[in-house]
Amino acid sequence: MKIPMLINRKNPMPPDYYPELMEISDDYFLEKNACKAMNALLKAAAKCGVKICIFSAYRSSTYQQKLFDDEVKIYTEQGYSYSDALEKASQAVALPYTSEHNAGLAADVSSPELFGQTTTAFDKTRQFEWLDKNACKYGFILRYPKNKEHITGIMYEPWHYRYVGTAHACIIKENSLTLEEYIKKFPV
Known part of the structure; x- marks a missing residue:
């Protein structure tokens, strides 16, 4: 069982990495295995x-x-210094090559009512409840869970799901x- 690739500020992707992509829906693409799993997940939810x-x-x-x-611009316009704006922005948006989206392994999801909104209110929806119970069966994990910000370095994002494969996701x-904890607990 190959350990999933950890992608974050401390573990950037190689600049020449380019995933084999497949279209999931309306101009959205995922890495081919993640795409197949997401299609199965969406059908099961439906x-x-x-x-x-x-x-x-x-x-x-x-x-x-x-x-x-x-994101940096938003914080500087709110009066933060440039260095503070960089730090604040990095808690919400990853730099290139440090984002799982760059690898095609992450999808941001929502409900029709909240579509496109990155809000913690998503965790009060039927969609979140279903994902919480079932996402791992399709190889996806809630990547940035509540109360784990000190470990991931990223704020709670109930909408961000990462493909790691079914066996890893279930564990x-x-x-x-x-x-991060999984890779530390079960090193290669």
Whole structure:
């Protein structure tokens, strides 16, 4: 069982890494294995009467840089110094090559009512409840769980799901681990 790739500030992707992508829906792409798993997840949720919407998936490094720069700008316009704005922005938006979206392994999801909103209110929806119980069966984990910010370095994001494969996802879920904790507990 190959350990999933950890992608974060301390573990950036190689700049020449480019995933084999497949279209998941309406101009959203995921790495091919993640895409197949996400399709199965979406179909299973729909059979249960739960509509899950994808509002972000693969991102190019150029687009990721734009998102980061936009976040820095928001903080500087609020009066933060540039260095403080960089720090605040990095807690919400990853730099290029440090985002799982760049690898095509992450999808941001929502409900039709909240579509496109990155809000913690998502964790009060039927969609979140279904994902919490079932995402691991399709190889996905809630990547940035509540009360684990000190481990992941990223704020709680109930909308951000990462593909790690079913076996890994089930162990991570059963043990309430982050990907960082899992890799530390079960090293290669």
